[in-house]
Amino acid sequence: MEVRSSSPTTMGEPSPSGRFGSFGGRFVPESLVGACKELEAAFRSAWADDAFQSEYATLLREYAGRPTPVTECRRLSDRLGVRVLLKREDLAHTGSHKINNVVGQALLARTMGKRRLVAETGAGQHGVATATAAALFGLECVVYMGAVDVQRQALNVFRMNLLGAEVRPVDSGSRTLKDAINEAMRDWVASVETTHYCLGSVMGPHPYPWMVRELQRVIGDEARRQCREVLGGDDPDFVLACVGGGSNAAGTFAGFVDTRAALIGVEAAGGAAIGHGVPGVVHGMRSHLLQDEYGQVLEAHSISAGLDYPGVGPEHAYLAEVGRARYVEAGDDEVLDALRLLSETEGIIPALEPAHAVAYVARAAGDEIPTGSTVLVTLSGRGDKDAAEVMELLG
Numbered sequence: 001m002e003v004r005s006s007s008p009t010t011m012g013e014p015s016p017s018g019r020f021g022s023f024g025g026r027f028v029p030e031s032l033v034g035a036c037k038e039l040e041a042a043f044r045s046a047w048a049d050d051a052f053q054s055e056y057a058t059l060l061r062e063y064a065g066r067p068t069p070v071t072e073c074r075r076l077s078d079r080l081g082v083r084v085l086l087k088r089e090d091l092a093h094t095g096s097h098k099i100n101n102v103v104g105q106a107l108l109a110r111t112m113g114k115r116r117l118v119a120e121t122g123a124g125q126h127g128v129a130t131a132t133a134a135a136l137f138g139l140e141c142v143v144y145m146g147a148v149d150v151q152r153q154a155l156n157v158f159r160m161n162l163l164g165a166e167v168r169p170v171d172s173g174s175r176t177l178k179d180a181i182n183e184a185m186r187d188w189v190a191s192v193e194t195t196h197y198c199l200g201s202v203m204g205p206h207p208y209p210w211m212v213r214e215l216q217r218v219i220g221d222e223a224r225r226q227c228r229e230v231l232g233g234d235d236p237d238f239v240l241a242c243v244g245g246g247s248n249a250a251g252t253f254a255g256f257v258d259t260r261a262a263l264i265g266v267e268a269a270g271g272a273a274i275g276h277g278v279p280g281v282v283h284g285m286r287s288h289l290l291q292d293e294y295g296q297v298l299e300a301h302s303i304s305a306g307l308d309y310p311g312v313g314p315e316h317a318y319l320a321e322v323g324r325a326r327y328v329e330a331g332d333d334e335v336l337d338a339l340r341l342l343s344e345t346e347g348i349i350p351a352l353e354p355a356h357a358v359a360y361v362a363r364a365a366g367d368e369i370p371t372g373s374t375v376l377v378t379l380s381g382r383g384d385k386d387a388a389e390v391m392e393l394l395g
């Protein structure tokens with residue numbers, strides 16, 4: 001397959017130093033520079049290799065359950081006055097879009113001769129997906145998870161254990177995703193000869209933001225074809241996805257970036273790195289980041305563990321800067337309302353993360369999203385993992 005050339009507004013390849021405009025790059029300790037270069041070379045050659053592409057496509061089809069459908073939401077559309085379509089990543093194996101990325105990275109790890117995967121996880125979905133791929137490929141797997149997230153995502157911890165992975169709770173900092181990333185990176189530094197760091201979003205040092213976006217591009221490519229079928233050859237007016245690190249949004253946007261669709265990323269109000277952050281360096285990349293006047297990373301807060309992250313992938317910072325995508329926020333209460341709304345009108349219980357995107361559509365319909373518009377929302381995952389927490393919050 002041809003690797004697309006460098007024009008970041010069309011979501012092609014970043015610059016040779018891994019930049020999207022002034023964002024991205026590779027801010028890692030000396031000991032990881034070689035590992036990042038090895039990974040970049042392995043990905044570049046695999047992505048251009050028909051045999052790799054064909055094995056990846058077969059796994060996505062036969063194992064992950066792709067293509068996922070696009071569902072027209074008739075009752076919700078009637079209620080909101082806009083035509084809502086959902087891209088159903090909740091129906092992918094393991095219950096979220098995270099499987100697309102890890103199947104690709106596990107294949108790469110095998111190509112590079114690595115026997116062990118380490119990963120970080122917030123909501124637990126990326127951890128479950130990584131543990132799943134590790135089992136599929138017979139690789140050892142260690143997942144770092146903030147102690148707070150271990151509590152609120154107990155079901156996913158259990159699933160990872162069942163799949164044969166070791167979950168290591170992280171007690172430093174805010175004991176959430178950003179701290180888990182720090183620990184996973186530390187592990188990788190110490191074990192780089194045998195270990196692949198299976199990063200879960202479009203963040204971290206080059207080549208991760210580019211590689212993970214390419215592995216998630218399948219969401220947008222499929223959705224574009226499917227929307228055209230449903231909409232009689234048209235693209236949607238609005239394309240939305242929630243943004244934690246930004247992988248489901250990047251994969252979705254990649255399919256629509258060269259259409260007239262307005263691209264909207266929805267951040268958690270308490271973790272809005274584009275909304276409230278400033279440029280800085282974290283986790284190996286330069287991007288927008290919640291930080292104080294001394295450059296110390298601030299703690300994010302969201303009811304959804306997967307959006308509880310003070311940074312954002314660098315390509316999103318770039319898309320915001322050049323104005324190709326817009327980033328908005330949703331707060332905890334309206335997210336719970338949206339979760340209930342989608343459940344009651346369509347019989348689909350979303351994860352808390354994509355409920356942010358639904359919440360924004362519910363708020364903006366008839367206003368920033370004019371009545372009669374067509375709207376595609378990527379439903380990045382299903383709500384089972386959040387059921388216990390939501391039960392408590394809704395009483």
Ligand SMILES: Cc1ncc(COP(=O)(O)O)c(C=O)c1O
Pocket residue numbers: 096097122123124125126200201202242243244245246247248249305306307351353354380381382
């Ligand atoms: C269902 C779901 N959606 C979204 C996210 C956020 O990740 P990203 O922004 O990389 O898609 C997560 C993260 O755990 C998730 O589990």
